[in-house]
Amino acid sequence: MSSFELITTFVALIVAAVLSAVCIKAIHPLLIRYAMARPNARSSHKVPTPQGAGIAVISVTLLVAGLSVAVLPVSATPALWVLFGATILIATIGAIDDLRPISVTPRLLLQAVSIAAILFALPPTLQITPDLPLWIERGLLLLAALWFVNLVNFMDGLDWITVAEVIPITAALVLIGFSGQLPLSTAFIAAALCGATLGFAPFNRPVAKMFLGDVGSLPVGLLLAWCFLQLAYAHHLAAAILLPLYYLADATITLLRRLAKREPVWLAHRSHFYQRATDNGFAVIEVVRTVFVLNIGLAVLAGLSIYLRSAITDTTILVLGGIAVALVLRSFSTPRR
Template structure:
């Protein structure tokens, strides 16, 4: 426990300092997110803070990989895929690349991840015995790409992706304590959680810097890899429940926009948490509501889903649905809080 706390403190401090230095650089270079009609912030703020978070995270991962006697399946391929996603996402942050270009790199990163898993002798299947392997992998690959993008779509207010990432990685760490999971399930998520906490210090309301695509996209990619590893251990329910708020809010909003024949790749303010902000709630209030939901999901995933997967998923969906309803009806003290979505 002392070793884990020491690792957490070191990486949290490193991420906090790296974010501070990066923020000064971005301000000097004028790399700012300027508010528009779709924004949830009101003043120009540096974007691209994910560079600091991911630099600390991947440095810690490489150090762990070089010193550990054995790494998780696909570990090195995931690092390469993360670097590729960081590169294209940074270009998108500063130059606004086309959706097609981003998608091509995402497909490459996911294919690289699957190749790494298969090369390590781990064949992940969500529906073993029901679907042929190629179709199972196609479904998982599409789900992985969706997770990468929804993690980016959902990063729309101060602190939200930081809280989501910390909640998920804490769940992974507790699962590793409880079950005979490989050692990497403790240390690698711990490094993610610590690096994210250090960044969150600067991203909490009012945010001094934003994560940007360069942070949210590779984070979604890395967490997707952990979910595949959970599925390979028979923990498919936990893999669905831990990120369930993001999954439900993003998917609900996507379907709603499709039915309205809107361009789903364009920025918008129609997620449930964004409606809460538009109705007058502060970013901090909304994120704390989501944190409460995530704590409940973590408890269900860790202590209930292993023996009762379908029932636990039902309870988790009920909790997320209630949270989304609360956010859609969230009222602030301002006059704008009387608006209805």
């Protein structure tokens, strides 16, 4: 990056943080009136709390990222604008679901269509594994992105946990962009999302005064999935796996365990490791602090995989990341005396 690009990225992050906080404060009275999250079987909160701060977080992220792309002579591909449109659509679906729950099938279908549109807009020359037929790779990417969008929503069930996930990841993506290993537009998206999440953090600090809601967690998942896809296309697949590894592991293991028990996976539950941690005696702040520190460690490992550029090293680093995540999951699932 040039000096001007570095400054623009930093300014984008700061502006996004300030705008996000201001917008959340402005819509707070409306959310109290129309969008209260009532405690249910999945909830970690005990009293009704307004949800929908994601309206501000996502709006600010798209606005700041879009303006940054417009200010600099960045190569804005058609897929980037499709991404912005798909983000708005998925946020709209989430907003409707926050106010009046939508059944699983139409929700998933609309999400799948949004993701498919993004993948269709990508150049056919872009492939992670050139030996694999393009249609198979894109099909697998569709399923992976659809799962990631929803798992971010599933994991957004504890005060500050999404903050502890998103901020280290997006900060790492910005640093990777500084090194020239990511498209500049992706670095702008990461910086804007990092800043918008920082602006949201004071409102979600335990005990939270506001939640993101599906209007925030679903499109956050989509934007992160895009960033990881760009990492994979830049031949940094290990980094793309390492950065979200905690969320991937917690959500996927929980899903597989519930499927094995023949539980209805579409119903609210408290089976995630971070939820079990609070049931096992961990304070909320201990859980999110652990997740935050783990994500910093995973970000460092991701950076090493990019810097060292070796298949053998990537395997070793992935194993180290897996061990770190496994230790945290084991800790969360062990009752405290």
